[in-house]
Amino acid sequence: MSIILTEADAKALLQKVLKFSKADECEVNLQGEEWSNIRYALNKVTTCGSKTYKTLSVQSAFGKKVGVATIDEFDDASLEKAVRRSEEVAQLAPENPEYIGLLAPQQYLPASGFFSSTANMSAVDRAKAVAQSIQIAKAQKQTVAGYLEDRVGYSAMMNSKGLFAYYPSTKVNFSATIRTDNGTGSGYATQGVSDFPKLNTASATQMALQKALGSVGARAIEPGKYTVILEPLAAAVLLEHLFRSLDARSADEGRSFLSKPGGKTKLGEQIMDERVTIYSDPTNPELPASPWSADGRAQEKLNWIEKGVVKNLSYSRYWAQKKGVKAVPAPTNFMMVGGTASLDELIKSTQRGILVTKFWYIRSVDPQSLLVTGLTRDGTFYIENGKIKHPVKNFRFNESPVIMLNNLETLGKVERVVSSEGSFSNYLVPAMKIREFTFTSLSDAV
Amino acid sequence: MQVAGLGTGTLMLSQLPVFGRPVSEEALLAPGLDVAIKKRLADAALNAAKSKGASYADVRIGRYLNQFVITREDKVQSIANTESYGVGIRVIADGCWGFAAVGDAKTEAELAKAAEKAVAMAKANALLLSDDPVQLAPQKGFGEINWKTPIQKNAFEIPIKEKVDLLMAVNGAATKNGASFVNSQLFLVNEQKYFASTDGSYIDQDIHRLWPSFTVTVIDPKSGKFETRDALSAPMGMGYEYLQVNPADKIMGITTRYNKGYDMLEDVVAAAKQAKQKLTAKSVEAGKYDLVLDPSHTWLTIHESVGHPLELDRVLGYEANFAGTSFATLDKWKTRKFNYGSDRVNFFADKTQIGSLGAVGYDDEGVQTKRWDLVKDGMLVNYQAIRDQVHILGEKESQGCCYADSWGSVQFQRMANVSLAAGKEPLSVDELIKDVKRGIYIIGDSSYSIDQQRYNFQFSGQLAYEIKDGQIVGMLKDVAYQSNTQEFWNSCVKVCDERDYRLGGSFFDGKGQPIQINSVSHGSATARFNGVNVINTARKI
Numbered sequence: 001m002s003i004i005l006t007e008a009d010a011k012a013l014l015q016k017v018l019k020f021s022k023a024d025e026c027e028v029n030l031q032g033e034e035w036s037n038i039r040y041a042l043n044k045v046t047t048c049g050s051k052t053y054k055t056l057s058v059q060s061a062f063g064k065k066v067g068v069a070t071i072d073e074f075d076d077a078s079l080e081k082a083v084r085r086s087e088e089v090a091q092l093a094p095e096n097p098e099y100i101g102l103l104a105p106q107q108y109l110p111a112s113g114f115f116s117s118t119a120n121m122s123a124v125d126r127a128k129a130v131a132q133s134i135q136i137a138k139a140q141k142q143t144v145a146g147y148l149e150d151r152v153g154y155s156a157m158m159n160s161k162g163l164f165a166y167y168p169s170t171k172v173n174f175s176a177t178i179r180t181d182n183g184t185g186s187g188y189a190t191q192g193v194s195d196f197p198k199l200n201t202a203s204a205t206q207m208a209l210q211k212a213l214g215s216v217g218a219r220a221i222e223p224g225k226y227t228v229i230l231e232p233l234a235a236a237v238l239l240e241h242l243f244r245s246l247d248a249r250s251a252d253e254g255r256s257f258l259s260k261p262g263g264k265t266k267l268g269e270q271i272m273d274e275r276v277t278i279y280s281d282p283t284n285p286e287l288p289a290s291p292w293s294a295d296g297r298a299q300e301k302l303n304w305i306e307k308g309v310v311k312n313l314s315y316s317r318y319w320a321q322k323k324g325v326k327a328v329p330a331p332t333n334f335m336m337v338g339g340t341a342s343l344d345e346l347i348k349s350t351q352r353g354i355l356v357t358k359f360w361y362i363r364s365v366d367p368q369s370l371l372v373t374g375l376t377r378d379g380t381f382y383i384e385n386g387k388i389k390h391p392v393k394n395f396r397f398n399e400s401p402v403i404m405l406n407n408l409e410t411l412g413k414v415e416r417v418v419s420s421e422g423s424f425s426n427y428l429v430p431a432m433k434i435r436e437f438t439f440t441s442l443s444d445a446v
Numbered sequence: 447m448q449v450a451g452l453g454t455g456t457l458m459l460s461q462l463p464v465f466g467r468p469v470s471e472e473a474l475l476a477p478g479l480d481v482a483i484k485k486r487l488a489d490a491a492l493n494a495a496k497s498k499g500a501s502y503a504d505v506r507i508g509r510y511l512n513q514f515v516i517t518r519e520d521k522v523q524s525i526a527n528t529e530s531y532g533v534g535i536r537v538i539a540d541g542c543w544g545f546a547a548v549g550d551a552k553t554e555a556e557l558a559k560a561a562e563k564a565v566a567m568a569k570a571n572a573l574l575l576s577d578d579p580v581q582l583a584p585q586k587g588f589g590e591i592n593w594k595t596p597i598q599k600n601a602f603e604i605p606i607k608e609k610v611d612l613l614m615a616v617n618g619a620a621t622k623n624g625a626s627f628v629n630s631q632l633f634l635v636n637e638q639k640y641f642a643s644t645d646g647s648y649i650d651q652d653i654h655r656l657w658p659s660f661t662v663t664v665i666d667p668k669s670g671k672f673e674t675r676d677a678l679s680a681p682m683g684m685g686y687e688y689l690q691v692n693p694a695d696k697i698m699g700i701t702t703r704y705n706k707g708y709d710m711l712e713d714v715v716a717a718a719k720q721a722k723q724k725l726t727a728k729s730v731e732a733g734k735y736d737l738v739l740d741p742s743h744t745w746l747t748i749h750e751s752v753g754h755p756l757e758l759d760r761v762l763g764y765e766a767n768f769a770g771t772s773f774a775t776l777d778k779w780k781t782r783k784f785n786y787g788s789d790r791v792n793f794f795a796d797k798t799q800i801g802s803l804g805a806v807g808y809d810d811e812g813v814q815t816k817r818w819d820l821v822k823d824g825m826l827v828n829y830q831a832i833r834d835q836v837h838i839l840g841e842k843e844s845q846g847c848c849y850a851d852s853w854g855s856v857q858f859q860r861m862a863n864v865s866l867a868a869g870k871e872p873l874s875v876d877e878l879i880k881d882v883k884r885g886i887y888i889i890g891d892s893s894y895s896i897d898q899q900r901y902n903f904q905f906s907g908q909l910a911y912e913i914k915d916g917q918i919v920g921m922l923k924d925v926a927y928q929s930n931t932q933e934f935w936n937s938c939v940k941v942c943d944e945r946d947y948r949l950g951g952s953f954f955d956g957k958g959q960p961i962q963i964n965s966v967s968h969g970s971a972t973a974r975f976n977g978v979n980v981i982n983t984a985r986k987i
Contacts, residue, residue, distance in 0.1 A: 072550065145764070145766035149960065179771075254665040255665060363895045375895070441904075445897035
């Protein structure tokens with residue numbers, strides 16, 4: 001059996017599994033993925049690998065007693081065994097007071113994140129893409145390290161109330177770091193695409209090269225409050241901390257930056273500049289995402305922050321029922337509305353400021369203010385009278401994305417970026433100019 | 447680096463990496479494949495690799511078991527038992543590495559096929575993109591041997607009910623003592639690893655780790671403020687005996703800290719009271735302070751500012767695209783005069799330390815583990831390396847730092863347990879604090895961040911106390927310190943003696959692309975650092 005099932009094959013398999021069920025309620029989740037990668041450093045390939053997996057998970061419920069079993073074998077006997085096993089586990093489990101039963105069938109938006117160009121990528125395609133990147137570094141007598149990974153996969157689910165969902169997708173992430181041979185300059189670039197032909201490892205590597213060469217000879221300037229221009233990647237890794245915190249339950253419980261005295265929350269309140277709109281949309285062709293969440297709830301185009309106002313928070317079905325509100329699921333993608341200014345225009349309009357191309361090692365400091373700390377990396381530049389004057393040494397910052405989006409000066413153009421902080425999530429985020437961004441110390445790191 | 451979001455006390459199963467497929471509690475105790483079968487499978491792979499032209503091959507047949515028990519207040523949120531079994535085969539052919547992994551493989555044919563795939567991959571890479579053949583340090587074969595973590599009580603044998611009862615008692619004690627919320631969890635690991643190589647080793651290892659933890663949250667509804675306090679436990683390379691209460695393992699003081707036995711009930715009561723106390727604690731005045739750091743805090747500073755920069759793959763540039771490089775370059779090491787820290791500072795790497803997370807008999811490329819110096823009397827003297835790197839250091843044998851987090855991941859250089867040696871002269875914590883005029887005493891780990899070459903860092907703790915004229919005068923909040931690695935370790939003026947030496951550690955040391963996790967401990971005794979820059983982290987939104 002192929003790892004990647006068609007919608008019809010997935011449906012037939014799930015129907016077969018459900019027929020074995022004797023529980024009050026049964027839900028079956030099915031996933032398959034082919035994932036390959038190639039990694040290089042010091043201008044040569046260091047490791048490569050591939051992994052394929054398929055897995056089927058059965059959840060059975062008797063009242064509020066719930067059990068789960070998972071298998072990766074798909075003959076009839078194994079399928080039935082998984083169903084029986086989940087039922088046995090359920091019978092032995094304590095009642096789960098937060099289990100509120102299965103979802104009825106849902107209507108899903110059409111979302112298309114599957115591209116056969118990516119699904120059909122070969123080892124030679126990968127090697128060629130990487131060879132282009134290495135060639136650029138070698139020709140310039142610089143050193144490159146990078147990573148390319150591609151995934152093709154699908155998820156499907158069906159339950160005994162008749163819900164069925166299916167979503168196939170593909171994704172390619174590429175990143176490269178060029179370090180100058182004297183070790184005094186470093187530049188980075190990344191690209192995330194769903195459709196492989198859109199990936200251009202050469203142009204990304206050229207961008208990294210430009211930043212590496214431009215960052216040689218960085219000068220130390222005093223830390224403090226500066227106007228900053230954040231390239232989309234730098235903005236995205238700060239916004240990630242905001243995106244992940246838009247949860248209703250923690251706000252209601254009083255342990256979120258969205259909590260207020262007396263058990264109230266900031267839902268419906270303006271908390272940042274009115275030009276800030278953050279939304280999700282599984283149908284966006286630039287960043288397609290699953291039209292359903294892992295528990296089967298339908299995703300829709302939704303504003304989370306609208307003109308600076310907290311418009312929506314995500315709820316588990318249990319918490320929504322308890323609060324008597326609509327059970328809005330956490331989104332499957334995030335994007336922010338941008339402006340029209342190009343990066344050049346943002347720089348030209350800046351008297352004195354810092355251009356940040358990337359942040360690194362961002363960690364929470366205080367969840368009450370959403371304060372995070374981290375450092376600039378791989379190309380930071382001083383701007384004076386509308387021009388980049390010279391590279392500067394890296395800074396440590398302590399700043400909150402909420403404060404930052406209150407101090408918004410100008411929004412630039414939106415780009416698709418890949419988080420450089422380990423999650424490798426893709427976002428659509430604009431460049432932005434921010435006033436009074438807080439740098440607290442200097443780093444000698446290149 | 448530590449993988450974000452996983453080291454916190456509020457982790458949920460949905461946030462955890464995929465460790466394997468769910469299985470029953472009893473399945474965790476079922477034996478894996480018989481060692482004779484594993485040898486036969488391994489030989490099939492080694493022979494296939496050699497016949498296809500590999501000059502070296504190793505096989506790892508791995509069965510990885512985990513158990514999580516996750517609760518909040520009076521509810522069990524999740525009980526998960528997971529198992530992952532498969533085989534990873536690594537080869538050198540035409541001077542290049544190749545790797546292939548296969549899940550659930552239990553026949554000689556499946557392993558031989560994967561070995562052939564690994565050789566083909568190595569040859570393809572050699573043709574396309576490499577002109578620098580692998581130089582592998584020689585390693586003698588050990589024949590058929592085994593090694594086991596010296597546990598007293600296999601945590602997997604303790605019934606789930608007993609674990610749930612413990613966590614429910616912990617949560618109850620927290621609530622009774624003023625906690626608004628409490629999340630608690632137990633996390634168990636058992637790696638059953640069989641390694642075989644063309645060097646003639648057949649090594650069977652059974653490795654155990656355990657981590658009990660919690661986060662207590664106290665909310666002040668009037669002000670809308672909240673504070674948390676995480677457990678002062680450490681993840682350990684131990685069995686369930688770590689949860690046995692033993693007075694000899696308690697370090698008494700402003701708050702009780704723990705060595706090789708953890709009193710979870712006692713700690714959660716203290717946590718609930720201290721989280722409440724934090725709400726009204728004095729906000730720190732920014733400036734220079736002498737810091738007194740408890741081992742429950744220092745482990746993470748050692749991890750980030752010593753463990754990582756002394757990994758040879760980072761020094762060489764192999765991690766430049768993600769985790770970063772290192773300020774501790776080879777030219778500094780070659781001078782033998784690079785003062786990493788003051789003359790009180792001695793760091794050693796040790797893969798044999800009992801109770802530590804990194805303790806194994808042999809690493810994942812068949813090298814017997816050992817202890818060695820990294821920084822001696824303040825001077826940089828060595829790194830952490832593996833078989834294809836040690837020639838760069840002029841060494842003839844590997845230090846045994848090779849690890850893969852799964853059968854499906856390729857093994858590479860990972861951090862050993864890296865520890866600050868206890869002071870040689872007798873010194874207790876009370877004696878150390880007695881001389882501090884204006885200082886801050888920090889206990890437990892919290893926020894952490896460091897640059898990609900490991901110069902500039904910022905850390906904060908679970909608890910901070912103000913020291914004035916040798917006395918602890920009260921609790922502080924909003925404390926974080928920023929420094930530079932070399933400056934910081936050179937400001938170390940005193941380290942308490944062996945009586946105070948304790949381990950901290952992480953299950954989630956992250957490195958590589960694709961990212962892999964590693965478990966590692968860091969030991970130290972309470973130490974004093976003079977004139978460190980402290981910032982106030984309170985901000986209004």
